[in-house]
Amino acid sequence: MTETMLTVSQLTKKYADKTALSNANLQIDQGEFVALVGMSGGGKSTLLRLIAGLEEPTSGVLTFAGGRPVIRVMFQNDRLLPWMTVLQNVTFKQQAKSLQQQGQKMLALVGLADFTDVYPAQLSGGQKQRVALARALMARPQLLLLDEPLGALDALTRRNMQDLILSVCQRQQLTTILVTHDVQEAARMADRIVVIKDHTNLYEERVRDHQDPAEVAIVAERVLQEIVGEAS
Numbered sequence: 001m002t003e004t005m006l007t008v009s010q011l012t013k014k015y016a017d018k019t020a021l022s023n024a025n026l027q028i029d030q031g032e033f034v035a036l037v038g039m040s041g042g043g044k045s046t047l048l049r050l051i052a053g054l055e056e057p058t059s060g061v062l063t064f065a066g067g068r069p070v071i072r073v074m075f076q077n078d079r080l081l082p083w084m085t086v087l088q089n090v091t092f093k094q095q096a097k098s099l100q101q102q103g104q105k106m107l108a109l110v111g112l113a114d115f116t117d118v119y120p121a122q123l124s125g126g127q128k129q130r131v132a133l134a135r136a137l138m139a140r141p142q143l144l145l146l147d148e149p150l151g152a153l154d155a156l157t158r159r160n161m162q163d164l165i166l167s168v169c170q171r172q173q174l175t176t177i178l179v180t181h182d183v184q185e186a187a188r189m190a191d192r193i194v195v196i197k198d199h200t201n202l203y204e205e206r207v208r209d210h211q212d213p214a215e216v217a218i219v220a221e222r223v224l225q226e227i228v229g230e231a232s
């Protein structure tokens, strides 16, 4: 049986006279992987920041069914500290043995077991994002928010990271919301795609078997049509 984790009702965010998000409604189930897609400036990051509690809504309500979960956010910029090693970036230099072990374990989970003592400058873009993912997992989050975390990666690295994120999310039974402007990526990764358009959510597409590449292409095309439809 699926349980609701989060309900967003009539959520609105205004900056002075600028509306970033307008009456958005969204329900997220426990363990679900949802992608938010849409054009730049549509309000995707704003919605994510409101869910993360980094900002307060102008109006509307956010309800977490089981109380506020542990939430972590991952951004396009890895935000690693250059003067700290990979392990130190993940543990924030805390010496407690349990934290050190947890750090090692999370780095192994993202395939970086052999890179604990390396500095960020010695890593590729994809590896840096893996460290950022390991760091996000340290708090054992129940809700993982990803704001275009793969946007700066080349296509092949991006693919590998998509697979890695998927397998980690499944293994940790994470509820995940991914913001992306890449409809292919959304169709490949998500259980459900939500299109954010004109600062609200206007359309949803359920994705079932995202293992089938042909199905992914069809779903992505439908979503793209929905995003650009009126403009053409």
Ligand SMILES: Nc1ncnc2c1ncn2[C@@H]1O[C@H](COP(=O)(O)OP(=O)(O)O)[C@@H](O)[C@H]1O
Binding pocket: 015, 018, 019, 020, 021, 038, 039, 040, 041, 042, 043, 044, 045, 046, 047
């Ligand atoms: N802190 C802010 N101050 C003023 N306007 C903002 C702020 N954050 C976002 N906006 C505006 O709100 C709209 C939605 O932004 P955003 O949520 O970042 O869109 P997206 O992530 O979909 O590209 C944009 O027009 C943006 O300029």
Ligand SMILES: [Mg+2]
Binding pocket: 044, 045, 046
């Ligand atoms: Mg954004």
